[in-house]
Structure formats: C-alpha cells, structure tokens
C-alpha cells in the first residue's frame with residue numbers, strides 16, 4: 001500500500017492587491033452577475049474570461065424551467081469565448097456570485113464539477129495554463145491552472 005498526496009496551491013488576495021488587469025476582469029465578472037437569468041435559484045453567477053488577444057468575454061448562469069436545460073456562467077462564458085474566438089487561448093477566468101439576498105458571497109465561489117471539466121478541456125485545447133480567480137468578499141482565490149482545481153482529472157490522454 002502506498003499513499004498518494006496531491007497538493008494544490010492557492011493564493012488569496014484582497015481585491016486591492018490584484019493587478020489592474022485582474023481587477024478589471026473581476027469587475028466584469030461581478031457586473032455580469034446582474035445579467036444572470038436565475039428565476040429559480042436566485043443565485044446569480046457571473047464569469048469573465050480574458051483571452052490571449054486581451055478581449056474580455058463575460059457570461060452568466062442561464063436557468064430554465066426544465067432545470068437540466070440551464071447552464072452555468074462558467075460554461076456560457078467559455079463556450080461563447082471558444083465559439084467567437086476559437087484561436088484565442090483563455091488566459092484567466094474570473095468568477096463571482098451573489099446569493100438570493102443579492103449579496104456577493106463571503107467565501108470564494110467554487111465552480112461545479114461539470115464546469116471544472118469544461119475549464120480543463122479549454123486549458124488542454126490551447127495547451128497553456130488558464131488562471132482562475134474566484135471572488136469572495138473575504139478574499140479572492142487565485143489558482144494558477146485548472147489542474148489545481150481538478151486534480152486526478154480525466155482528459156483525452158486518459159483514453160490512450
């Protein structure tokens with residue numbers, strides 16, 4: 001028997017400690033939450049992706065009366081980015097969320113498992129790390145790549 005310990009590194013920033021570019025991206029994610037369509041959960045999520053060409057693309061969660069037909073903000077953002085700019089890597093993805101009281105979350109917003117999988121595919125597709133910024137009022141988590149968010153992940157290489 002052996003142990004395998006996988007460690008992930010997270011940097012925690014105050015908003016003021018972020019670079020101007022990261023503040024701009026996080027502001028875009030926070031603003032996007034106000035364009036969320038969340039009549040069922042009242043949980044408003046916004047994401048903003050900075051592409052290699054410096055374009056910022058945003059997205060929000062889009063719910064549906066047939067619940068599984070809706071989609072998370074992270075995936076609406078990445079699918080739109082990859083549809084509009086298929087040759088542009090995503091350098092950084094910032095995510096923010098507000099609760100049913102309309103308040104930004106105290107703790108950093110963790111992406112769901114399905115979004116992590118899509119984020120991983122985006123990172124693998126462009127063969128370069130995609131930084132992740134997760135907004136929380138108490139601190140902003142920075143992960144240097146998606147693998148840190150999804151250790152022991154399944155990707156195309158798993159099928160070889």
Ligand SMILES: [Zn+2]
Pocket residue numbers: 072073074075111112113114115116
């Ligand atoms: Zn999700």
